């Protein structure tokens with residue numbers, strides 16, 4: 001890479017400023033570390049949480065209730081989760097939510113004056129996080145996507161990126177880096193998710209980090225076809241109809257049933273189960289962002305039918321990501337930590353989606369732990385990162401990796417990747433021949449990544465995003481083919497049942513050549529084969 | 537997808553340029569920002585929330601424009617309507633302080 005313009009050395013560099021990154025930055029700074037938080041977009045508006053909001057995993061500290069939740073998750077998640085980690089999250093969520101309230105979040109109260117801390121409105125939550133992170137002394141660099149990590153024989157030592165508004169290149173040296181860049185949603189236009197293109201995972205893999213759970217990525221969310229808001233839960237008040245107006249499914253039954261229906265033809269919804277004005281008004285006020293696109297399109301969703309689509313959510317409301325090896329959210333690479341959707345959430349969600357409470361809770365907890373772990377690690381190093389012989393590790397979709405003088409055309413490449421990843425008939429209805437043919441086509445696209453990326457700011461960023469999406473797609477399908485069974489989010493036509501012998505995690509590593517291995521899980525022996533050997 | 541910036545309302549504060557997660561706008565010296573990369577818009581409505589004077593309209597469809605005019609929208613009360621609904625901006629009560637969501641989860645079906 002050419003001359004760097006903006007340089008800084010700190011203790012901890014946090015990449016990504018959604019909830020996970022914001023909590024990581026705040027907790028590292030609270031431990032006395034000097035911290036930079038760099039986000040591709042803007043800390044406060046960017047990422048999956050900011051435009052909408054999240055429901056949290058809040059269970060009263062009554063041993064029985066909590067044990068019940070943990071056990072039911074263990075079973076639903078195909079025995080890949082870890083009870084101790086779920087208990088940790090349940091404890092930490094309470095601490096963090098109390099902190100958020102202390103920072104000024106206006107939680108509603110019940111009649112007894114008890115705060116109802118179960119839901120966070122995205123814009124408000126992230127605006128508060130921005131404020132407290134700054135107050136803790138963290139330097140926030142907005143509009144500053146990271147492109148590649150710095151490393152030496154001792155591990156990671158910072159990152160390089162670019163400022164999208166000024167074109168200025170930046171370099172931060174830091175003995176610890178927290179990867180909190182979110183999941184990878186393949187530019188499928190789900191609310192807030194087009195910033196999630198997987199570079200954090202790619203740059204981590206380039207320095208040797210592993211991914212886990214990439215096969216659990218069959219997650220699609222329903223939305224109004226002419227809108228971006230993905231809120232499947234709201235369809236609990238809806239009836240689904242076919243093009244002739246025949247009712248198909250209603251209420252809770254709509255959950256998970258839409259892909260099959262969409263194979264047969266277009267699907268419409270009407271929120272006609274909210275059958276009184278009081279109910280309708282309540283829903284409208286509870287969820288303005290769900291109703292706004294419909295309203296703006298001139299549709300009365302309670303009376304009229306509106307067309308649905310399914311938006312692919314990739315690893316965002318899927319499960320896979322960077323493999324963690326310890327309580328402090330460290331990865332297999334020294335100095336590299338991961339939090340939120342960038343990390344594998346299998347420890348708490350197992351093989352199923354973490355959407356609906358687990359992911360948001362995981363983001364704030366893993367963020368706190370990773371920030372603290374990174375601060376401790378950085379502060380225990382013998383010298384500052386600027387005294388190390390660090391080199392940049394970025395390769396794929398970057399000048400250092402280009403092997404051809406032909407120009408890289410990003411848009412057609414992204415479309416070609418999306419053609420393999422977004423369609424239900426490939427990625428949702430998975431079967432061995434279809435996934436392996438698709439993986440072959442993705443592998444063939446690798447040659448395009450080695451071309452010359454355009455030298456514009458957009459070109460530099462988008463080439464790297466394309467390289468990352470391609471790599472994440474290849475990991476997903478490689479893992480999908482290696483799990484020859486159906487478990488949680490992973491389903492293969494050829495293997496409709498859960499195979500108790502495959503109660504392990506799948507680890508993928510490498511970019512050019514993808515290696516795959518297994519990792520044992522602590523609760524595998526509890527799986528009752530007679531009862532749960534049948535389909536999950 | 538972002539539809540327009542109202543030239544009559546915009547006060548050139550560049551807040552939208554600063555906060556847009558997908559870098560859609562381009563700052564202009566002594567002028568209102570330009571929608572430079574419309575097709576990169578992710579239809580997240582955050583610019584609408586952060587615009588202090590309700591000068592921005594984001595059309596609901598992420599796939600294309602609608603061609604609505606400022607006048608039509610103003611007449612329908614749709615300009616700035618989102619800020620109002622979520623109680624965003626000075627002197628409004630944030631939707632965050634309502635117990636709607638708590639109740640929503642409590643009675644997942646009526």
Ligand SMILES: Cc1cc2nc3c(=O)[nH]c(=O)nc-3n(C[C@H](O)[C@H](O)[C@H](O)COP(=O)(O)OP(=O)(O)OC[C@H]3O[C@@H](n4cnc5c(N)ncnc54)[C@H](O)[C@@H]3O)c2cc1C
Nearest residue numbers: 016018019020040046047048055146182340341357359360
């Ligand atoms: C509509 C919707 C509703 C949801 N509802 C719920 C719910 O009710 N309960 C629940 O548990 N979960 C829910 N989720 C999931 C939840 O929002 C995510 O799990 C959570 O946001 C993860 O936080 P994060 O910080 O890891 O990632 P994100 O919030 O996605 O933030 C990632 C950040 O990284 C930045 N970034 C990306 N690439 C780079 C780069 N190269 N350099 C620098 N920065 C980068 C992005 O700009 C972004 O700001 C929902 C998701 C959506 C989309």
Ligand code: SF4
Nearest residue numbers: 556577578580581583
């Ligand atoms: S809607 Fe979101 S992505 Fe589109 S211009 Fe506004 S802030 Fe940017």
Ligand code: SF4
Nearest residue numbers: 546547549550552587
């Ligand atoms: S935020 Fe609103 S007022 Fe400020 S520059 Fe953008 S459009 Fe104009």
